[in-house]
Amino acid sequence: MKEAIIYNLKELVEDLAASDDLKREWEDFLVNLADAFSSEDKDERIKELFKNLLDFADADALIRGIELLNSRIGGFPFIEMLKFAVEALDGIRKEKETRLRELNDILAELATPIIRIWQDILLVPLIGTLDSHRAQNMAEKLLERTASTRAKIVIVDVTGVPMIDTIVGGFLIEMFNAIKLLGSDVILTGIKPEIAHTLVKLGVDFNMVIIKRDLESALKYAIGIAPDKSDRKHGRKRGDGDEE
Amino acid sequence: MKSKVVPTIKLYDYLLVPIQIELDDNTVERLQMQILHEIHENDVRGIIIDVSMVDVIDSYISFVLSETAGMAKAMGCHTVICGIQPQVALTLAQMGIRLKDIITARSLEDAIDILDELD
Amino acid sequence: MIEVNPQDYDIVLKIKDESDIAVSRQMAKNFAQKMNFSLADVTKIATAVSELARNIYRYAKEGYIYIREKEAGPEKAITIEILACDEGPGIENVELAVSGGYTTSERSLGLGLAGIRRLMDSFHIESEVGKGTAVIVEKRRHAY
Numbered sequence: 043m044k045e046a047i048i049y050n051l052k053e054l055v056e057d058l059a060a061s062d063d064l065k066r067e068w069e070d071f072l073v074n075l076a077d078a079f080s081s082e083d084k085d086e087r088i089k090e091l092f093k094n095l096l097d098f099a100d101a102d103a104l105i106r107g108i109e110l111l112n113s114r115i116g117g118f119p120f121i122e123m124l125k126f127a128v129e130a131l132d133g134i135r136k137e138k139e140t141r142l143r144e145l146n147d148i149l150a151e152l153a154t155p156i157i158r159i160w161q162d163i164l165l166v167p168l169i170g171t172l173d174s175h176r177a178q179n180m181a182e183k184l185l186e187r188t189a190s191t192r193a194k195i196v197i198v199d200v201t202g203v204p205m206i207d208t209i210v211g212g213f214l215i216e217m218f219n220a221i222k223l224l225g226s227d228v229i230l231t232g233i234k235p236e237i238a239h240t241l242v243k244l245g246v247d248f249n250m251v252i253i254k255r256d257l258e259s260a261l262k263y264a265i266g267i268a269p270d271k272s273d274r275k276h277g278r279k280r281g282d283g284d285e286e
Numbered sequence: 287m288k289s290k291v292v293p294t295i296k297l298y299d300y301l302l303v304p305i306q307i308e309l310d311d312n313t314v315e316r317l318q319m320q321i322l323h324e325i326h327e328n329d330v331r332g333i334i335i336d337v338s339m340v341d342v343i344d345s346y347i348s349f350v351l352s353e354t355a356g357m358a359k360a361m362g363c364h365t366v367i368c369g370i371q372p373q374v375a376l377t378l379a380q381m382g383i384r385l386k387d388i389i390t391a392r393s394l395e396d397a398i399d400i401l402d403e404l405d
Numbered sequence: 406m407i408e409v410n411p412q413d414y415d416i417v418l419k420i421k422d423e424s425d426i427a428v429s430r431q432m433a434k435n436f437a438q439k440m441n442f443s444l445a446d447v448t449k450i451a452t453a454v455s456e457l458a459r460n461i462y463r464y465a466k467e468g469y470i471y472i473r474e475k476e477a478g479p480e481k482a483i484t485i486e487i488l489a490c491d492e493g494p495g496i497e498n499v500e501l502a503v504s505g506g507y508t509t510s511e512r513s514l515g516l517g518l519a520g521i522r523r524l525m526d527s528f529h530i531e532s533e534v535g536k537g538t539a540v541i542v543e544k545r546r547h548a549y
Contacts, residue, residue: 175547178547179547181376181445182372182373182376182443182444182445185372185373185375185376185445186372188372189371189372189375192392192393192396193392194392216376216379216380217376217379219378219379219384220372220375220376220378220379220380221375222390223370223374223375223378223379223385223390224370224372224375224390224392225368225370225390225391225392225393225396226392308427308431309427310423310424310426310427311423311426311427311459312423312424341434341448341451342430342434342448342451342452342455343452344430344452344455344456344459345456345517345520346459371448372445373444373445373447373448373449374448376445376448376449377445377448377449377452377524380449380523380524381452381519381520381523381524382519382520382523383520
């Protein structure tokens with residue numbers, strides 16, 4: 043096999059390379075392929091070669107290449123090579139999927155900042171479409187932050203959310219209820235008609251959540267009810283001599 | 287009365303109940319009786335249950351806590367819970383559990399402030 | 406009913422005393438923690454097991470909870486599987502029991518099964534009156 047490829051190398055490269063600048067790549071590929079046939083880890087190496095080839099050629103070119111080799115070289119393991127090609131393509135697809143997932147996670151992270159905007163007040167501007175994975179991830183982070191900062195009020199601004207489905211709406215309501223269980227209040231602001239529709243259909247309890255028309259009035263309200271720490275200690279009625 | 291399930295602290299006219307043990311069904315029921323007796327004996331106006339050490343609160347535990355708060359209410363006593371861990375809060379919310387008759391507070395200080403304002 | 410081979414599972418818990426509820430909850434928590442679930446998911450899993458154990462104790466008096474780690478779905482996600490089974494009275498109206506707000510026992514919220522279903526990613530129940538009940542639930546581990 044090795045000899046057959048090397049012997050026909052020039053000719054094969056000529057037929058395979060679509061343009062002159064790809065000749066080098068095809069030549070390297072064929073030489074390495076010929077070499078791989080006699081190696082111990084033949085399967086792995088060939089798959090790797092196919093993967094590298096797909097960096098400069100598309101799947102069609104790879105298949106055409108395998109077909110050409112099959113017609114020119116006697117005893118070429120056609121089926122096996124096609125199998126490797128499929129596996130190489132699958133490998134690339136999986137890598138892409140992983141990358142996409144990572145990017146999505148990064149995006150989710152960036153799109154969900156939790157800002158301590160005032161003493162005892164957290165602001166969460168939600169941006170973009172929420173899916174259930176992102177919503178759950180956000181709920182965990184927000185609950186953690188609310189507990190650790192002991193924020194009195196959490197303002198959730200959904201101005202940047204185009205719409206939500208019932209599953210995500212359900213997650214949001216659960217998140218609000220969970221925040222209430224920590225003893226903090228939730229102010230929801232920036233609700234568009236679509237979101238109002240979903241939330242009410244889901245049976246959001248407006249006694250649990252304070253609604254404000256826009257971020258400005260939400261902030262005004264929040265600052266108004268946030269306890270001022272300098273006052274608090276004088277508040278004790280039974281504090282005998284508790285002066286500070 | 288039998289031995290206390292949880293040592294409690296009387297603070298002003300509030301009863302502080304820090305739960306620092308694993309709550310199995312039997313314990314949580316005995317705790318209910320203990321709290322009710324202490325309200326009665328000590329002229330307590332408010333109960334503060336601190337659950338910051340509790341890492342699982344399931345439907346039964348939350349039910350008994352709510353039930354206790356209802357009974358305390360019947361005796362003229364408010365119940366505030368504080369220190370619910372964030373992951374416990376998420377779990378309760380996801381199960382759809384509401385702590386009926388219980389006020390939630392962010393911290394012990396917050397709980398006392400809330401009770402003070404309820405006069 | 407479901408055939409179970411205890412050897413297929415990482416943890417086997419016998420539920421027959423009230424105190425076994427708290428023990429099973431603790432065991433589930435430790436196992437989920439070792440599997441690297443997020444703290445929120447560890448709590449959800451432990452809570453679900455607590456509910457399952459209580460159902461066994463309340464209605465069937467005794468039964469078993471089996472727990473194992475496995476890979477699920479085409480993406481082979483790390484998953485915890487919990488199987489709770491008993492040879493108790495069984496549930497007459499499974500759909501109603503799962504829909505929430507239903508209970509045959511006093512002093513409970515009646516959220517047991519519905520709550521478990523909400524906490525987990527998948528939920529499957531088989532029940533036959535007079536024969537017993539089996540509940541299988543799963544939760545996948547998410548990469549955060």
